Amino acid sequence: MAYGEKVLDHYENPRNVGSFENANNVGTGMVGAPACGDVMKLQIKVNDNGVIEDAVFKTYGCGSAIASSSLLTEWVKGKTLAEARQIKNTQIAEELALPPVKIHCSVLAEDAINAAIADYQKKQTI
Amino acid sequence: MSKDNILASNFFELFELPVSYDVDLTKLQQQYMKLQKLLHPDRFANSSDQQKRLSMQQTSWVNEAQATLKDPVLRAVYLLKLNGIDINLENETTMDAGFLMQQLELRERLEQVRKNFNNTEDDPLAVLESIAKELKNSMNEMMQGFAESYAAGQFGNAREWIRKLQFMKKATNEVNALAANIEDELMN
Numbered sequence: 613m614a615y616g617e618k619v620l621d622h623y624e625n626p627r628n629v630g631s632f633e634n635a636n637n638v639g640t641g642m643v644g645a646p647a648c649g650d651v652m653k654l655q656i657k658v659n660d661n662g663v664i665e666d667a668v669f670k671t672y673g674c675g676s677a678i679a680s681s682s683l684l685t686e687w688v689k690g691k692t693l694a695e696a697r698q699i700k701n702t703q704i705a706e707e708l709a710l711p712p713v714k715i716h717c718s719v720l721a722e723d724a725i726n727a728a729i730a731d732y733q734k735k736q737t738i
Numbered sequence: 739m740s741k742d743n744i745l746a747s748n749f750f751e752l753f754e755l756p757v758s759y760d761v762d763l764t765k766l767q768q769q770y771m772k773l774q775k776l777l778h779p780d781r782f783a784n785s786s787d788q789q790k791r792l793s794m795q796q797t798s799w800v801n802e803a804q805a806t807l808k809d810p811v812l813r814a815v816y817l818l819k820l821n822g823i824d825i826n827l828e829n830e831t832t833m834d835a836g837f838l839m840q841q842l843e844l845r846e847r848l849e850q851v852r853k854n855f856n857n858t859e860d861d862p863l864a865v866l867e868s869i870a871k872e873l874k875n876s877m878n879e880m881m882q883g884f885a886e887s888y889a890a891g892q893f894g895n896a897r898e899w900i901r902k903l904q905f906m907k908k909a910t911n912e913v914n915a916l917a918a919n920i921e922d923e924l925m926n
Contacts (some may be wrong), residue, residue: 642838643831646901649908651841672845723831 615675616709622679627686630668634655639732641724645716650677654724656688656696658732664688664696669724675716680704680721693729741776744796748805749816759817759885761807770804810877811903816886818900823893825900832834833901844869848916855920859923866917877906 615623632655641654650673657666667671667685671678683704688696701718704710712716743751750757751770777797782790806812815825847869853864884899 627856642842644833644838644841644905645831646833647906648906651838651845651905653838670842672842672849720831724854 618683619661619675619679619708619710622682622708623675626678626682628666628668628682629670631655631670632668633668636735637724637732638728638733639728641727641729642718643720643727645673645677645720648673648677650674650717650720652681652720652724654681654685654721654728656692656725656728656732657731662692662694664691664693673720674714674717675721676708676710676717679708680710680718681724683707684721684725688725695734696725697729699725741796744773747812748820749807752800752803753807755807757817757820759814759881759888761813763808766804766807770800773800804918806868810881811900811907814881814888814896814900814903817888817894818893819848821893823897825897830901833898837902837905841909844873845912848912851920852916855923862920863917866913866920870910870913870917873906873910877903880906 632640633652634640635657637658639656639658642652643654644651650671652669652671652673654669655667656664659665667688669681669685671681684699687699699722701715701722704718704721705715708718748757752773753766755761755765755769759835774797777793777800779793782793785793818825825880851865862884880899880903884896884903887893887895887899
């Protein structure tokens, strides 16, 4: 399948690949797509004002899944948690011009950020 | 199995097998050969176009049935489908975090093998073989888990086992592909 230019760019030069040490200000989202076996880990570092200072990811999967998570880490930096939660998979799919069969990769990314936010918030209530 | 009933039969009926996760693979193969003979294109050389079309449809149904029942994961999915449980795995992304973490670590190990196979003392193929063995063992456990849940009518649990098995299957394919790649490289 032919990948779009933006997908290729994020695939070949993925932004923000990595891991954070587990800490109270770090939220981790782990998601997977059983249909294709892709696994995605997305982490956010949140400051005292509830703003996402930094975000990293590790994705094992197809080019579209890697590009979706790479793009998403770029987008969420500097956003508040509430803003980050507003990001929809359709925006990712549109930005990357994902073909219909790859839409689920952008769903994976959306679920990953929501899982990371939920994980962070759970830590704050303990 | 008479030819007229083929398209109306489920995959188990087709091969005269009981509807169960436990499949007699020898019988499956025998019945499959029988049906293939029955549907062989040579037998329809002088038939009408309509009959030819029908026998082609039947052949593809029989092939799909055989491939499904032979594969333990596809068979599990099919069994749940017969029980009215559809596994739409496409947009279902959250599951047991511990399991996903293991999957991630496994992929990381594969990446290490891929990167370092030229400058390491370990035999990369031996490493991959032991990973493949681990995968096979845990897949067997998961299949066992599925079989028990299914037999007990706990379809929700059965479904969870299938979702995990899907990941394991993908991982196994990746291990095999990587082993083939490395073998190629080492030969050149």
